[in-house]
Amino acid sequence: MANSKFIRFFNLHTGEDKKENVLENVVNNISFRGANLWILACAIVIASVGLNVNSTAVIIGAMLISPLMSPIVGAGFALGVYDFPLLKKSLKNLLIATFVSLLVSFLYFTISPFKDAQSELLARTSPNIYDVLIAFFGGLVGVIAITRVEKGNPIPGVAIATALMPPLCTAGYGLAIGNLSYFAGALYLYMINCFFICLSTFIIVKYLNYPKVNFVDANREKKITRVISLIILVLIIPSIYFAYTLLEQKKYSQKINNFVQTVFTDKGYTVLFERTNYNTNPKKLELAFLIKKFSKQEVEEIKKEMKDFGITNTELIIRQDNNDLKTDILNEINKTQQNLSEKDLRIKQLNAELNKYQINTPNLQQNIKVLFPQIKRYSIGIQNQIINTDSVYNMISLIYEADKTLSPEETSKLENWIKIQFPENQVNIIEKK
Structure with a gap:
């Protein structure tokens, strides 16, 4: 049950x-x-x-x-x-x-x-x-x-x-x-x-x-089963090989990382350049350092140390004062600079668009307080004035709150003063009730 x-x-x-x-x-x-x-x-x-x-x-x-x-x-x-x-x-x-x-x-x-x-x-x-x-x-x-x-x-x-x-x-x-x-x-x-x-x-x-x-008779059914089994083998065997290769490559990479960390980085040597080529025979490990220069004897001793980390069938190449190394570094720097230049250009373009709608007059607040003390608070900004799809222009809009409503003369004075500050734009003065 x-x-x-x-x-x-x-x-x-x-x-x-x-x-x-x-x-x-x-x-x-x-x-x-x-x-x-x-x-x-x-x-x-x-x-x-x-x-x-x-x-x-x-x-x-x-x-x-x-x-x-x-x-x-x-x-x-x-x-x-x-x-x-x-x-x-x-x-x-x-x-x-x-x-x-x-x-x-x-x-x-x-x-x-x-x-x-x-x-x-x-x-x-x-x-x-x-x-x-x-x-x-x-x-x-x-x-x-x-x-x-x-x-x-x-x-x-x-x-x-x-x-x-x-x-x-x-x-x-x-x-x-x-x-x-x-x-x-x-x-x-x-x-x-x-x-x-x-x-x-x-x-x-x-x-x-x-x-x-x-x-379907038994013989034909068996034939279909055999064909399916054959296709399974044809597809699975290479995939198992690829999985084994991937596993071995990861193990090898881990050994290389341990070797570089222990033998060089932990001793204070700055690794400037590192490249591992897994697909050659023998495999290749290329290294270059910021300051440290190794003698031939030191290089030979380092090669012997590789076996202690389980790294075999690998050629160690330490590049020192090599024109190719300088070329590689310069190429990397040029790529970085090119990417930075493109980003800087984009940032400048965005800043230029943003600046169209920003008002950078640090003394504006102090001057308004002196000239128009009755204004308690205000906001000022650049707005798009749209007449139709083909007619759009920028206008300075100032919205203010005051203890006492400005007279027409004071409003005109405020408008003229704002126009002096922003001669290229039209001005709109609005009192917030």
Whole structure:
């Protein structure tokens, strides 16, 4: 009794929608025609902009808009019920969506003046086993939600977690700048996401016992299973290798950081330049210092110390009085100065706009108190006076409170005095009642 209650907690048939309703909904969302294609193209542009300016929020918005997941889920359902015409239709629409996405992102990045690879772009160029897990379990959540009567709110989360849009945009970026490694890495990540979402859909469809559309004999069913298993291996093995490489690189970076901190920084040597090249054989660690100059003997001793930190197969290069080093430093300084110059120019422009509406007359308050003692308090500022869309001019407006209302002569005197202070502007005097 207790076991049956426990099993009920994990029973996917509870809350399940009618199978014909689910299949109808899946089939209706597969096609990329008309509105769906326009939505996809717009989502690709939004995602490309987000990747280009390194905005996570914009990328997430694009993933929520994208209809890319529908044909992938359709393919998973088609495999699960052995509906081969539906499988063909799903794959055809997925290819159309993929081609359109690549084309739109390629055109965007070709036109865009910003070609630097931001962190959001680089994150999609080296997939690993963790991306497989995200795609698989994200796909499970998605298909479970699709088969419920109450769809709930997992679908938006699945769209974000499985991230189909950013890899496609990154692949388009790789094509636009001619970097085939970026293109291949991003496309590989996209294939991982597509296949494992499809696989998780297939598993849930089989588990929920969706009826087969076509009769398939045992031999053909085994053949389909073998093909799926082969694709799993083809996609998983490289991702495991990439995950292992990433782990080793992080371990190596940690060793380098410990080495530099202990051997140099803790001894008061200021590291001016540090560059690690992990992809060469042997690996390279280049360092330069602000003041300290090392003799050949000292360098040799430092190289021996590297082994104590577990750093092997690494060439240590300490750059001293090197023209290349000076060039690198000067280039960095020039880049910094260029960025600062652009920021300074923008700040000056904003200050100039702000100054149009500021009054910088420090003696104004003292003079008003002497000349017009009856004024208790006042406010003064520059306002835009708009007559029509083609006629706008600035006016000095002074609003005052007084113990006794100024006479027309005193008001005229105040107005003339303000005009002397601001000869280029018209003046408006207003008494606050």
